[in-house]
Amino acid sequence: MVATLTNERDSLFEQSQTRQAEAESAQSHLQTVQNQVSELQYQLKEAEERNALLVDELDELRNGSRLSTHSPTPGPEVARMLSEAEGRFESRLSEMRTRLRAAEKERNEAEDDWNRTLADRGKEIEKLRFALRQAEDKWLESGRVGKGMDEKVAALETNLKELSAQRDAWGMERLSMADEVKKAQDSLNVLQNEHSEVLGRISSLETQLEESKNRETYLKTSNKTLRDELRKVQSSAALLERQRPAGVGFWSGGNQATPAGNSSRSGNGVTSPLQSPRPGSPTISEVGSTSAKQEEEVNLEYIRNVILQFLEHKEMRPNLVRVLSTILRFTPQETRRLAAKV
Numbered sequence: 001m002v003a004t005l006t007n008e009r010d011s012l013f014e015q016s017q018t019r020q021a022e023a024e025s026a027q028s029h030l031q032t033v034q035n036q037v038s039e040l041q042y043q044l045k046e047a048e049e050r051n052a053l054l055v056d057e058l059d060e061l062r063n064g065s066r067l068s069t070h071s072p073t074p075g076p077e078v079a080r081m082l083s084e085a086e087g088r089f090e091s092r093l094s095e096m097r098t099r100l101r102a103a104e105k106e107r108n109e110a111e112d113d114w115n116r117t118l119a120d121r122g123k124e125i126e127k128l129r130f131a132l133r134q135a136e137d138k139w140l141e142s143g144r145v146g147k148g149m150d151e152k153v154a155a156l157e158t159n160l161k162e163l164s165a166q167r168d169a170w171g172m173e174r175l176s177m178a179d180e181v182k183k184a185q186d187s188l189n190v191l192q193n194e195h196s197e198v199l200g201r202i203s204s205l206e207t208q209l210e211e212s213k214n215r216e217t218y219l220k221t222s223n224k225t226l227r228d229e230l231r232k233v234q235s236s237a238a239l240l241e242r243q244r245p246a247g248v249g250f251w252s253g254g255n256q257a258t259p260a261g262n263s264s265r266s267g268n269g270v271t272s273p274l275q276s277p278r279p280g281s282p283t284i285s286e287v288g289s290t291s292a293k294q295e296e297e298v299n300l301e302y303i304r305n306v307i308l309q310f311l312e313h314k315e316m317r318p319n320l321v322r323v324l325s326t327i328l329r330f331t332p333q334e335t336r337r338l339a340a341k342v
Contacts, residue, residue: 008131008135009135009152012128012131012135012156013155013156015124015128016128016156016159016160019121019124020162020163022117023117023121023163026113026114026117027166027170029110029113030110030114030174030177033103033107033177034173034177036106037103037107037180037181037184040100040103040184041183041184043096043099044096044184044188044191047093047096047191048187050088050089050092051089051191051194051195051198054088054089054198057081057085079206082202082205082206085202086198086199086202089195089198090195093191093192093195096188097188100184100185100188103181103184104181107177107178107181111174114170114174118167121163121167125160125163125164128160129160132153132156135153136153222315222316226316226319229306229309229323230319230323230326232302232306233303233306233323233326233327234326236302236303237303237326237327306323307320307323307324310323318339321335321339324338325338
C-alpha cells in the first residue's frame with residue numbers, strides 16, 4: 001500500500017514537472033510573439049518616417065508646380081519622380097500589410113494554442129487535485145502520512161499556485177498584445193489614409209501642371225497669331241495710306257490743300273504740275289485712281305475681316321484698340337478712351 005502511494009506520488013510529481021515544462025515552453029512562444037509585435041511596431045514607425053519624407057517630396061513638387069508658368073518642369077521628369085515616390089510607398093504599404101497579416105495569424109494561432117493549453121492544464125490540475133485528495137485520503141486512512149509526503153504535497157500545491165499565477169499573467173499579456181495589435185492596425189489605417197491623400201494631391205498637381213502647359217501653349221499661339229495679324233493690318237494700313245489720293249478722308253489731316261488746277265501729289269509724296277491729258281485716252285491720274293481704288297477695296301475687305309475676328313474672340317478685343325489706333329491715327333487720349341470701353 002505504501003509503495004503504491006509512493007509510486008502515485010512520484011507519478012504525480014513527474015506529471016507536475018512535465019506540465020511546468022510545457023507551461024514554460026508556452027511562455028517562451030508567447031515571448032517570441034511579443035518580440036514579433038515589437039518588430040512590427042518598429043517597422044510601422046519606419047513607414048511613418050518614410051511617409052513624412054513622401055509628404056516633404058510632395059510639398060517640393062507643389063512648390064515647383066507654382067513656378068511652372070515662368071520655368072515649367074519637364075513633364076516626363078515630374079511623372080518619373082511621382083511614379084517612383086508612389087511605387088516606393090505602395091511597396092512599403094504592401095510589405096507592412098503582409099507582415100501585419102502574418103503577425104495577426106501567428107497571434108491568433110498562439111491564442112488558440114494558449115486557450116487549448118489552459119483548458120488542458122485546468123483539466124490536468126483538477127485531476128491532480130483529485131489524485132492528491134485521493135492520495136491524502138489513503139495516507140490518512142493508512143495512518144502513515146510522512147513528513148516527506150507532506151513536503152511533496154506542499155510543493156505540488158505551490159506548483160499549482162504558480163501555474164495559476166502564470167495563467168493569469170499570460171492572460172494579461174494576451175490582452176496587452178491584443179491592444180498592441182489594435183494600435184498597429186490603427187497606425188496602418190492612418191498610413192493608408194495619408195497614402196490616399198498623397199495620391200489625390202499628386203493627381204491634382206499633375207492636372208494643374210498640364211493645365212499650365214496647355215495655357216502657356218495657347219497664349220504663345222495666340223500671341224504669335226496676334227503679332228501676325230497686327231503686322232498684316234499695319235502693312236495694309238501703310239499700303240492704303242500710300243495709295244490714298246491726297247485730300248480724301250482722314251489722310252488729308254496732315255497735308256495742305258492745293259489747287260486742283262495747278263498741281264497733284266504723286267505716289268512718293270512729291271508735288272508736280274498736272275500734265276494735260278491726251279485727247280481720246282485716259283489720263284495717268286485716272287489710271288492710278290482706278291488701280292488705287294481696287295487695292296483700297298481689297299485692303300478694306302481684309303481689314304474688315306480682321307476686325308470681325310477680333311470682335312468674335314473676347315480675349316482678343318483689347319488688342320483691337322492697338323489696331324484701330326494705328327489705322328485711324330488716334331491720339332493717346334482717344335486710345336485710352338477706347339480701351340476703357342472695351
